[in-house]
Amino acid sequence: MRLLIVDDDLLVTTSLKTIVEASGEISVIGIGNNATQAVELYETLHPDILLMDIRMGESTGIEAATEILAKEEQASILLLTTFSDDEYIVEALRIGVKGYLLKQDLEAIVPSIKAVKNGQSVFGHTIMDRLPQLLKTEKNGCLEELKLNEKDLSILSLIAEGLNNKEIAEKIHLSEGTIRNYISSLLEKLALRDRTQLAVFYYKNIYVK
Structure with missing residues (x-):
């Protein structure tokens, strides 16, 4: 390397x-x-x-x-x-x-x-x-418009925790290939570039403590 x-x-x-x-x-x-x-x-x-x-x-x-x-x-x-x-x-x-x-x-x-x-x-x-x-901000109120379902939100939360595809697959009992497809769909749907930006999106727009 x-x-x-x-x-x-x-x-x-x-x-x-x-x-x-x-x-x-x-x-x-x-x-x-x-x-x-x-x-x-x-x-x-x-x-x-x-x-x-x-x-x-x-x-x-x-x-x-x-x-x-x-x-x-x-x-x-x-x-x-x-x-x-x-x-x-x-x-x-x-x-x-x-x-x-x-x-x-x-x-x-x-x-x-x-x-x-x-x-x-x-x-x-x-x-x-x-x-x-650090990312505390007003929620954008447009999650319904983005058509994020329960599975999308679950995967976003696990990405935000830093889990890789294999770990997410094991956690929610899906194949790694399915997880990859979900992530590709989320990136396209949210117009984001990578997993890091998905994590940012989750903390800024979804996470509630």
Whole structure:
């Protein structure tokens, strides 16, 4: 698996490289230290996954991710964040990154990278618990117009919990193929791009705590 790491802290990039390459399954093919380099290195190296800091001096990982995703919608980007980055977390969800890692949660880094490579979105429990409050907004009142049925809502809630297709299939006793069809239908029906945006939609328009 080919990984690009971008962070403005040399100690962080060095530590991350050591951690991920120790797994024996991940090769760090490039290291950058700002948003501009992130975009340039991504376009040059075409990594499987980009692991990138959010706060990097005058530029941000959000800006770099936005530019990369505008050119390549399927880009797999994982952002590194801290507890104080609420506004960045919300924006990252909206633009369609694949997940968020807390810098202090070192044990989760390699499993999260592998999960993203396997097509999953990564939501840490800490961030998941905060999403309803971060995305708190007035419900749009048009769910009936969107013709979402009970099964659609059930699948949306499980996606928002971070479950993959196999886990959802087991949970509601359907085949993985059927789940894939449901998700494709939901993406088309809601005019959304990926699972992350489905999770955002759920928390903004359906979730009630």
